[in-house]
Amino acid sequence: MPDVAQITVSPARIAELTALIRATGPETRTTVTPLTGADVATVPVSTEQDVLDAFAAARVAQRAWARTSLRRRKRALLKLHDLILKNREELLDLVQLESGKARSHAFDEVLHTALTGRYYGRRLSRILGPHRIAGAYPVLTGIRQYHQPKGVVGLITPWNYPLSMALVDGLAAVAAGNAVVHKPDSQAPLTALAIIQLMHRAGFPKDLWQVVSGAGSVIGSTIIANADYICFTGSTATGKRIAAQCSERLIGCSLELGGKNPMIVLPGADVEKTVEGTINAAFSSAGQLCVSIERIYVHESIYDQYRDALAERLERLSYGANADWEAEMGTLVSPAQLATIEKHVADAIDHGATVVSGGRARPDIAPWFHEPTVLENVPESALCSAEETFGPLVSLYPYRGVGEAIALANSTIYGLNASVWGPVRRARKVAPKIQAGTVNVNEGFAATFGSIGAPMGGMKQSGTGRRQGAEGLLRFTESQSIGVQRLVPVGGPPQLSKRTFTAVLTVGLVLMRRLTRKA
Known part of the structure; x- marks a missing residue:
């Protein structure tokens, strides 16, 4: 067997991390490392009631978080960027311990998560801030577009990128004002728990990101039944089942699935x-x-x-x-x-x-x-x-x-x-x-x-929705348009007959088209 003495996580540290899982039942499962096949951690398994409790706590936290300023969220995102880089060695150890990948490939995950925090930290106001939109009538009609959070996002992540996939989607969700109920893959929960702990240190409220543990076939349906939006990374077959369940509740989902x-x-x-x-x-x-x-x-x-x-x-x-x-x-x-x-x-x-x-x-x-x-x-x-x-x-x-x-x-x-x-x-x-x-x-x-x-x-069949960029953030929001009408109703002033108003409006539209023809 290879020498993996450099990759160690103490039992006390593992216990500290697994304590972040919302699980009250007696059931546990043991994870193993692909590096040697040895046991790594005894992980508590969440019950259906634990999942319901996670959603209840997340909803309370989300209502308060949605009222926080974008400036506060930006500070937390940029602080997380710094903490990820500062704690990179432990994160690298955890990624390797749970996934077995080479250390340089584990660093790709550290880099990706840090860059995600920095990207949204720098652009949050630009993407989420209210935007003015041209109204029906210049000056008379004012429109502003807002982006309201969905609520509580159900996040189901895979084992192959236990750091990147655990964070980058959920981080966009909380940046947009949502809370998260997260089910990391049963093979690789420790990495996800470590990064969530860093989020707490960065200034994100503790109840904002709830972690549950267990097989998707057991608690997955409960997550879908209670979430306001689902974000899933995994196989196409599972993604199709999730999409079908989401359609029954008319909630949205983003699915990153298989590829050839x-x-x-x-x-x-x-x-x-x-x-x-x-x-x-x-x-x-x-x-x-x-x-x-x-x-x-x-x-x-x-x-x-x-x-x-x-x-x-x-x-x-x-x-x-x-x-x-x-x-x-x-x-x-x-x-x-x-x-x-x-x-x-x-x-x-x-x-x-x-x-x-x-x-x-x-x-x-x-x-x-x-x-x-x-x-x-x-x-x-x-x-x-x-x-x-x-x-x-x-x-x-x-x-x-x-x-x-x-x-x-x-x-x-x-x-x-x-x-x-x-x-x-x-x-x-x-x-x-x-x-x-x-x-x-x-x-x-x-x-x-x-x-x-x-x-x-x-x-x-490789999925729906997009992560990263403005789209990766806006998928976790509901677009809301608020219009203000000034001086004259959209249907025309009461002093004019409908016939006269439509004639005036037609002339106005023709003139505006000519004035903007070169634009």
Whole structure:
């Protein structure tokens, strides 16, 4: 087993964190670390009544929080940014302990959460502040648009990014004046609890963010039945069920779901840079990333060169299940994830695919570690051709014309992320033709994912709604328009007949159109 002595969280610290969960029943569950398979924490499990109590407390806190000034919220957001960076070492330890990813990939989460706090802290007034809108009649009609909080947001987050996904959506929700009832994934609650504790220190009220624990199949319905809005990150199958439940109550939801993300390598691409980019695009967090690349379409003129260079680079890839900053890939999170990738690899080979690189589990590195694997000659009948693997597995496909590559990239029910590599001018022309919520040119996913002002989300069955940017904040609000009419009613002054008023109004509209024709 690897030496993970550098990654330690004391029993006292674990007890301090798990005490933040609202759970009164006797039931518990034990989490394990993918680094070694050893037990990590005994986590209390919430009852249905605990969830109801969480919503009751959150509603009281939300009513007070909604009355706070945007300036106070901004101070808390910017303070949280500083606290995240100051406490990065513990956060890195927790992310690695619960997810098994490499330390450099864990830092991506620290950076992402800190940048989210800073982004909304600096732009909160600009996005949420009242906005003047042109009224029906100049001067006579005044309109202001307000953004009122939804109320209490139900937040259900996954295990693969236990820090980023625990915070970035919920942080936007509370910044907009809401409270949150949060169910982190049962595999990775400690990281979420640590960041919520930092929120308390930053100035967010303690009851504003309630944490419950348990299986989604047990308490998920109770969360949906009591929330004013649902934010979920996870599988497409679960997302569809959540959307159906939300529709019954006519509440909104944002869903970031599955992907089978393509990369197109154009003729003229720098092969060496593209190969290096592929390592990050496909194997960050061991491929357990919703925007991770799983299908790569390479122009036939450079296909062999690219394939061979990628195989050679993977031979030099450094693995690790420890705190070594030089490790380029960590482990899968569970036996279930390992079983999926082994199934997909074996099935592809049975259908005639060829292994270019990898293809094996490596329990000598960590219990559920699997080598980064590259396949070619993968037929459509293979599972990994269309199904999301969510692991370190990519398939290579040569193509002749760029139109063919675009059609292949779009031949999926998903549309979350895509990547295009090649001369920038040509790649930028290809990118808008790909049906994906984010498309990165000469990058895998970080150009859009790391730009907090850029909305991120899926097309087709990859989800609804957007995180990040103004859209990521406004989804947690209700738009409200307030109009003030001065001097003359909208229907016209009582001194004029309706016939005369409509004639005057028609002339006025024609004149206004002519005056604004060049605008």
